[in-house]
Amino acid sequence: MEQMDPSVFEAIRASVEANPENLALRLHYASLLATASRFGEALEQATLVLGRQPDNLEALKIAADAADATGDKIRAHGYRKLHEALSWNSAKNLIGESEIAPPPPTQAPVSPPSPQALRDGYSEPDDEPGQWETERPEIKLADVAGMETVKRRLQTSFLGPMRNPDLRKLYGKSLRGGLLLYGPPGCGKTFMARAIAGELGAGFLSVGLTDVVDMWLGQSEKNLHELFQTARRTRPCVLFMDELDALGRKRSLMRHQAGTGLINQLLAELDGVEFDNEGVFFLAATNHPWDVDAALRRPGRLDRMLLVLPPDLVARESIVQKCTKERPVDRLDTRWIAEKTEDFSGADVAHLCDSAAEFALEDSISSGTVRPINMGDFKQALKEVRPSTRSWLETAKNHAIYANEGGIYDDLLAYLKQRRML
Incomplete structure (x- = not known):
């Protein structure tokens, strides 16, 4: 029987703390905690998700089971009744009320597996490693509005050598490399990585923490190896890893020695001692580069770092135009909006547009007259939305x-x- 890797909880906990708005990641963490019989912590995480998404069925189920396990039967019953009602309404809307039966009465709660049951084989890890598919991005750096400094540095230090085989051969440059994109959250690091793959005409394989990390000891390393094998089979390929600080966290910051196994596996894959990494370009992104293990930044690995800053004026105006393109608007001054959103991330600008649309929608509902989004809505939204x-x-x-x-x-x-x- 394999043991659950304690470093999984530490890695995901750190990532949840660094990305508190990532509800999918928090829900995954809650699920792992429940599986490990850490029901009090699971209930806390599920409750936080429900505070933002009260109709999240998975969070309701985890909360109900965790509340049961902690002895809070009344709370568990309430979560289950809400889960059943929402599940039935969803099915009714999709299929039709006449075609489905009403939900059955709430059954007596089933006790969750005990720690002894887990040790005795309650659940086994999947023997097959995860499978990933590469895509061929069509976007290129020209599709990235503004950010000319970032694009120029990319062309000079990374893309130029990769796209000129004669010069690369003359100067002995290997067709391999690693680049770490870092900066504030929501500033387009993933979009930039996708554009790099488009520039190289390479496949793009994007993975995050939950794609690699597994609760069973040794399985995370197997997943990581299969991930690199997929990139090698489909080369040229850009392998993009988000939230590197969670996967490649400084070993001195880890509470459990088991966590170093994943970092060592990543280092072995990057070094390519046993495997040829020619044509595999490793890109990673992080909001916390100071938490990334120094060994990952040594020459031959992620030996180049590129700062991806908040979008400049041109980029912010482009985001506003894109976000309002399919919405009814009335004489928007997009340049004025861009000038008023200094220090906004790309995600912040998009949220501002959503907020302005909500004000127009609310006004249309209350007045009974549909009207377009105008500058007044954006001015009102600017009072509430702040740069992150x-x-x-x-x-x-x-x-x-x-x-x-x-x-x-x-x-x-x-x-x-x-x-x-x-």
Whole structure:
């Protein structure tokens, strides 16, 4: 019987704390906690999800089972009744009320597996490693609005050598490489990675923490190996790994020695000692580069770091135009909106557009007259939506000043000086 890897909980817990708005990740964490009989923690995480999504069926089920296991029968019964009602209504809407029977009475709760049952073989891990499919992105860097400095650095330090085989051969440049994209959340690191794959004409394989990490000891390493094998079979391929700080967390920050196995496996795959990585381009993204193990940033691995900053004026205006393209609008001054959203991430700008649309929708409902989104809606939304990048910049400033070994944060320092934050 395989044991559950304790480093899984530490890695996902850290990632949840770093990305509190990622409800899917929090729900996955709750599920793992429940499977490990940590029902109190599972209930807490499921409740947090329900606070944002009260109709989330999976969260309701986890909360009901966890409440049962902690002895809170009344709370568990309430969660189950709500789960049954929402499940029945969903089915009724999809199929038709006359074609389905009403939900049966709530059954007596089934006790969750005990720790002894888990040890005795209650659940076995999947013997087959996860399967991934590569895609061929059609977008290129030209489709990324603004951000000219980032694109220029990409062309010079990464894309140029990769696309010129004669020069690469002349200068002895191997067709392999690693690049770490870092910066505030919501600023387009994943979109940039997809554009890089499009520029190279390569396949794109994107994975996150939950795609690799498994609760069973040793299975995470197997998943990671199969992931790299898939990239090698489909080369040229850009292998993009999000939330690297969770997978490649500094070993000194880990509470469990077992967690180092995943990092060691990642290092072995990147070094390509047993396997040829020619044509496999490893890209990773993180919001917390200072938490990434230093061994991953050594030459031959993720030896280049690129700062992806909040979108500039041109990029912000492009995001506003894209977000309002399919919506009814009335004489929007997109340049004015872009000028008022300095320090907004791309996700912040999109949220601003959604908020303005909600104001117009609410007004249309209350007045009974449909009207388009106007500048008044955006001005009202600007009073409520604030940039999310400033807290990240304040945190990053300390690391850039006091932990700038080898000048890895020189770009960040230059940006902070430009913004007069130093």
